[in-house]
Amino acid sequence: MNRAIAVLATFVVTAFVVTALLTAGPAHAHGGPIKLEVQSDGGQGVNATVTYQNDGHMVTDQVLLSYTAVTPDGRTAGPVRMIASSEGQAFYRSEQPLPIGNWTVTVTATRPSHAQKTVAITSTLLPTPPVATESPASTIVIVVVVLVAISILGVVSVLGRRRARRLALRS
Numbered sequence: 001m002n003r004a005i006a007v008l009a010t011f012v013v014t015a016f017v018v019t020a021l022l023t024a025g026p027a028h029a030h031g032g033p034i035k036l037e038v039q040s041d042g043g044q045g046v047n048a049t050v051t052y053q054n055d056g057h058m059v060t061d062q063v064l065l066s067y068t069a070v071t072p073d074g075r076t077a078g079p080v081r082m083i084a085s086s087e088g089q090a091f092y093r094s095e096q097p098l099p100i101g102n103w104t105v106t107v108t109a110t111r112p113s114h115a116q117k118t119v120a121i122t123s124t125l126l127p128t129p130p131v132a133t134e135s136p137a138s139t140i141v142i143v144v145v146v147l148v149a150i151s152i153l154g155v156v157s158v159l160g161r162r163r164a165r166r167l168a169l170r171s
Contacts, residue, residue: 034059036117038067038107043126044097048082048107048117050090058090064111065092069103069121082107098123 033053041047046067050059068078077099082092098105102122109115 034109034113034115036107036109036115038117038119040121044123046094046098046105048092060089061112063109065107065109067105067107069098069105071101071103
């Protein structure tokens with residue numbers, strides 16, 4: 001009976017190990033070709049996201065990227081270096097703005113592997129946010145609040161002195 005249990009246990013453990021080895025994929029085996037996704041930032045910037053082509057995971061190693069650009073009338077820009085962005089892993093942004101206009105932009109990676117992506121981008125000036133100005137109404141409100149606070153403090157001070165005099169006279 002003990003021998004049968006030992007054989008059964010050995011069979012179950014062996015089957016589990018074989019199944020685990022056959023179904024396990026390369027969970028952390030990154031490497032190989034990379035893929036670039038390139039887009040405008042909505043203004044004059046060029047952004048790129050870098051993933052591994054085989055598994056779609058983000059490339060966490062440093063990627064060397066640059067872009068060149070050409071307009072339909074033949075003007076050129078670049079090469080311009082792209083730098084890692086603080087917005088997320090595997091996210092890169094152009095170090096210099098792309099001049100205003102319609103451009104065909106080619107982003108090239110040289111490390112960790114070679115990759116290239118060409119896209120059409122329209123570079124535009126972003127609207128400047130309106131400057132916050134203090135209105136006369138907000139100044140009046142602030143002055144009224146300060147005057148009311150000073151008045152309240154004055155009244156409390158006078159009432160406190162009167163009370164202190166009354167108590168002193170009773171003693």
